Amino acid sequence: MNAEQFFNQKSILDLSFFNFKNAITAAYFANQDFEILRTNDNFRAFFPLLGNVSNVSMFDVLEQLGLPGVQIDTYKSELLENGSVLLPKVEISANGEDRIYSLLSTFTQDADFTYLNGIQGQFVDRTAEWSLRKEREELLEQKLRDRELIEAKSRELQNLATRLAKYLSPQIYKSIFSESEDTSHVHRRKTLNIFFSDIVQFTDLSDTLEPERLADVVNSYLSEMTNIALECGGTIDKFIGDAIMVFFGDPETEGEAEDALRCVEMAVRMQERVAQLQSKWRKKGVTNGLKVRMGIATGFCTVGNFGSDQRLDYTVLGSPVNLASRLQSVAEPNKIVMDENTFNLVETVVSADLAGEFQPRGFARPVRYYELKTLAQEARHEVQKQLSHVGKHVEVMLYDSGDIRGAIEELREIQNKFEALLAKNEKDASPP
Template sequence: MASMKPHILVVDDTPDNLFLMQSLLEDKYDVRTAASGPEALELVRTNAPDLILLDIMMPGMDGHEVLRRLRLNAKTAAIPVIFLTSLNSVEEEQTGFDLGAADYIAKPISPPIVLARVHAHLERSGNARRLQALSDKLSRYLAPQVVQSLFDGSRDAEIRTQRKKLTVFFSDIKDFTASTAKWQPEEIRFLLNSYFSEMSRIAYDHGGTIDKFIGDAMMVFFGDPETRGVKEDALACVRMALAMQRRMAELQVLWRELGSDKSFEVRMGINTGYCDVGNFGSDLRMDYTIIGAEVNLAARLQQAADPGGILMSRETQSLVRDEILSVEQQPLIAKGFPEPVKAYLVEADAMASSRKVFQWERLGMRVLVDLDRLPEAERAAAARELRQMADQLH
């Protein structure tokens, strides 16, 4: 069974110092030792410790260089490092702190100081990991942007709203209830979860704030808590919708390849306008969301869209028309709106670029290429294999 003790790496080129530190720490911690910088980096690569006690003055690669390399690697950048050194000048300490050292312990060492500082830094880094884990869990229930703003202090957990011009997106699956009435629950769960996972990733990549899932529907908005400007927010939203429809077509191919004969089509609506955005609810339970007539209009556009289509309002179209092709539709009679609503269909050609899944199928031949799953480093080899197959056909 693996040790549950915190894991400490001690790095020093003097055997007596390594023996002393291991003897001092091994009752409470899982201690490993390294006699050089390269050996330490290799040990960290294979099994990252919770804390490193690092000598500065070592031949070949000194402690400063070891710390530089640790901080350049995303997997090791957060490991706390305490320097063990007989160098005690202010300049020397400043150099270490600038590199990212957590602390200094002067030689000759004092065992009580070593134990106290090791304990303090392990507890601090443990708290940081727990906070990060909590943040990761919360971001599964709240928009990641909202979680980040709560943790960095830019947003408070209090009932407060503001008026902002946002771009609002709605999507749903056409005739989902009727289409899935005879499906097995496992099939519904698999397709719906994989669909939402892919759409959520696309929304996040484009900077959208995922408001909620309502059955088979999805609501996303742009412009809060972060904004790039009203026009750029609108462009990001339409580009997100295009990416979602492209991915939806690719998912249908992949689902068939996995042996499923079930599928569905998605319709989408987009509108830009002033909304109330913020925390709504009570002192005990709040919901970060948006409300207003402009939100309702996005939902009405989505309901009026054809399967596989994207309808946007006149306001959104005026913001994106220089970069997004669209065709004006017959004005919509929308529930809750006294006047007919102008609507624009995003051109299908705008969705044809940037394909990620290619499939060729005929009697005796079936080829499927999914660029999202094919690593960049392997694409050249895959291209050679396709050319070899083509040569064999001749």
């Protein structure tokens, strides 16, 4: 005799479903034929459109709730095959709004009360959870979009900075981008060395050469001069056609004497490089080659940003600027002249002749100037090494063909060092 014979079936069903009556989920109990026998109050509250669902097939209920056929088939097949099923995302339109539920159902077994054998299930309202998850995904997507946008803007800024760097001297570029505050209205009074150069009879050259050839010649000339100016530590102020203005002593200075020496050395190296490139330029149509004259003046200048609210130019103002320009104009082709202030700073390392004196417009007294003859070799700076030897690596940097022989000799020395080191290692590794 089974225990179920002593108890009322309805009472047992009500008792077994007691814990689900006040559950926060929408609970149901169906028999093994998927006919719903019990639902709790929340089931009717969640899905008022269903009304009384007693003795109704669970498949009809799911279809009425709007579940797609694929989910209904999954619900049935997994229950029959596995004894339980979880539909993690069930989208249902209830009470005039779209909500998201998960449906968990399982077969129940009871040896004493066979009428408790059936299907127990719950709809869990997860709308808030899925809403938060969606917000999180949207935030992550927005973060990715923001990151991509930031990276794109960073690349644009980098490209802009790279292009901008071509228009500014490295020292000025560094000064502008390293300052956190606006210093556009800060000006300083400093002793500077001002350098001017231009190509003799450039107007005639520009009238005889084709535009493309002229641009090629001028750009190659300015590029070579720029490299030398930067190697010597000069600040390139501007290019005025074929003319170049460079100054020393700002924004970085090595001291008045050292700045003057570097300025003179730069001029000497420029003239040497011009002489080396004459054959190249002749092949480009410059029949008589390029002749360059240079002037250097030293004195107090005002340096800083000058211009309008729309455009500023970091430059220098003062009588030494005018004097350097005038000295350049009185220099002979392929010569370097300097004022007396510059000569006094470098006279121990240069050979120079007094070339004369003249009174530039705006000056109260005549100005004496000197023509540079030679610069002592020991006074010249080793701006670039030909070879860089670090560990087992050798980097070769040649700036003109005149460096090749010296580079070969240094490579031989490095080879001898490596061979000696190899022999020592082999000796140390050999057994005693």
